[in-house]
Amino acid sequence: MEQAEEQIACRRETPAGRLRINAAVPSMQHVIMPLIGEFRQRYPLIQLELNTDNIVIDLLEQQTDIAIRIGELRDSSMRARMLGSSRVRLLASPAYLQKHGEP
Numbered sequence: 001m002e003q004a005e006e007q008i009a010c011r012r013e014t015p016a017g018r019l020r021i022n023a024a025v026p027s028m029q030h031v032i033m034p035l036i037g038e039f040r041q042r043y044p045l046i047q048l049e050l051n052t053d054n055i056v057i058d059l060l061e062q063q064t065d066i067a068i069r070i071g072e073l074r075d076s077s078m079r080a081r082m083l084g085s086s087r088v089r090l091l092a093s094p095a096y097l098q099k100h101g102e103p
Helices: 002-013 025-042 094-100
Strands: 017-023 046-052 066-068
Touching: 017 025, 025 046, 025 066
Parallel strands: 017 046, 017 066
Antiparallel strands: none
C-alpha cells in the first residue's frame, strides 16, 4: 500500500499524459514548433498532439486542452491569458508608395 501511494505521489510531481494544442499555422510553425525539442526533453511523459486551425474552435468538441490565438478574446465564457505581444510594422518600397500612396 505504501509503495502504491508513493507511486501516485511521484506521478503528481511529474507531468504526464496527452496535451492537445491547437494554434493557427503561423503560430504553430514559428512559435510552438521551435520549442518542441526542449519541451520533450523536459517533460518526456507528456504526449503532444498538435493541430492547426485559423478559426476559433470549440475546445470541448475538438477535445483540445490549449488553443493559441492572436487578437481579442470575443467569447467571455472562455478563459484566456496573454502570452506575449508583437509590434507590427508596415513596410513598402518607394515605387509602391509612389504608385499607390501611403496606406
